[in-house]
Amino acid sequence: MEKCKIESIKQLPVMPLTIEDMTWNKTGTWRLLTPVWMNKIAPCIRGCPIGQPIPQFIQAVLEGDWGTALVRLLEVNPMPGITGRLCYHPCQTACVRKDLDSAVSIKDLERLTADKGGIPRLTRRAAKGRKIAVCGSGPAGLSAAYFLAMKGYLITILEPSDRLGGFLRDLPEGRLSSEVLEREIRRLISVSGLDIETNASEVRARKYDLVLLDRTAYPSESPEARALEKFASSAGQYLDVENKEGGAGFKVVQVAEAVALGRWASNQTEQILGTAFTEESQPFTALDKGELKFSRLPDQKTIDLLERAKGGPDEAAATEAARCLSCGTCNLCQSCIIACPDACCRLDEDEGKIIIDLYHCKGCGICSYECPRGVMNMEYLP
Ligand code: SF4
Numbered sequence: 001m002e003k004c005k006i007e008s009i010k011q012l013p014v015m016p017l018t019i020e021d022m023t024w025n026k027t028g029t030w031r032l033l034t035p036v037w038m039n040k041i042a043p044c045i046r047g048c049p050i051g052q053p054i055p056q057f058i059q060a061v062l063e064g065d066w067g068t069a070l071v072r073l074l075e076v077n078p079m080p081g082i083t084g085r086l087c088y089h090p091c092q093t094a095c096v097r098k099d100l101d102s103a104v105s106i107k108d109l110e111r112l113t114a115d116k117g118g119i120p121r122l123t124r125r126a127a128k129g130r131k132i133a134v135c136g137s138g139p140a141g142l143s144a145a146y147f148l149a150m151k152g153y154l155i156t157i158l159e160p161s162d163r164l165g166g167f168l169r170d171l172p173e174g175r176l177s178s179e180v181l182e183r184e185i186r187r188l189i190s191v192s193g194l195d196i197e198t199n200a201s202e203v204r205a206r207k208y209d210l211v212l213l214d215r216t217a218y219p220s221e222s223p224e225a226r227a228l229e230k231f232a233s234s235a236g237q238y239l240d241v242e243n244k245e246g247g248a249g250f251k252v253v254q255v256a257e258a259v260a261l262g263r264w265a266s267n268q269t270e271q272i273l274g275t276a277f278t279e280e281s282q283p284f285t286a287l288d289k290g291e292l293k294f295s296r297l298p299d300q301k302t303i304d305l306l307e308r309a310k311g312g313p314d315e316a317a318a319t320e321a322a323r324c325l326s327c328g329t330c331n332l333c334q335s336c337i338i339a340c341p342d343a344c345c346r347l348d349e350d351e352g353k354i355i356i357d358l359y360h361c362k363g364c365g366i367c368s369y370e371c372p373r374g375v376m377n378m379e380y381l382p
């Protein structure tokens, strides 16, 4: 057979031609299943008494951004340098990485973040003009005072002795130095802007809308614990902050539980004052370990970040951070973007999320198949 030879453009057959792009052709109606991008709660977060955003702060460590890593922690924990030293780290017991080799050293990364993160700026809510006294400055009292101050209340801590910290003071050698305790308290005060009155002996009750009493701050029978009783008698109406499960106090290793109790007390205070502010929040979904795809890890972004840290001062921290699988938390690795055959996934850098163009997504599920972390899921949305 003779070959067909085209010698001029006029001899070309008529063929369909797209002058612009194909975005007008909304093929999304073909879809049965819809990809849904949603962060979920990792097992380590569920294990932490405070619920710290562990994958998020570890990702910032991997990026060498200690300031952001510390902000992530300070949003839920006013004293990460203390919990990072004393807590018995139930987060690590829950870490999925144990299924591959060993748990990520979350506690060490938390301590390092607190040591290296400086004093970041966090946004406080607008002042509410309500005054609250917190009597006693153990970790629960400090935590309640911090969260209330961040929510815009005018807070004064009334401490019967001359030093803050409650049962965290004077711990045996090697557990918590006074320098670290002072640094953590200084940062907590600086970030939240609360007031301190040491050597206080009574509450001028009329000055405050509510008084909180941190009964967990000191061992019972100590002079400070007795001094707190005096506060109680001068305070009129007050809210007891006490550990209902383990008696009045906490063991030193339960410092995270004390912080969590303080946050609970801050929420209770708002309920009592009738000033609770209901934020719209996404429903929480816990990650099921079976949703992770170990064979697709580590992703290219993690490999690149680790390469960038090599030879630098934070290489050891980055190497440990890169072991975190970021379970259920999108680290913007972009595997879904690369894999989508219809170019429907897009990175929104400002919001830090993946956007899906549902006008053109045909629901093939490749993005979900490629996502290593169980963040992209195919759902039937009628
Ligand atoms: S691998 Fe990372 S995100 Fe997953 S459980 Fe361990 S610390 Fe948490």
Ligand code: SF4
Residues within 6 Å of the ligand: 037, 329, 330, 331, 332, 333, 334, 335, 336, 337, 354, 370, 371, 372, 373, 374, 375, 376
């Ligand atoms: S593939 Fe990567 S970027 Fe895409 S949703 Fe999953 S974790 Fe996020």
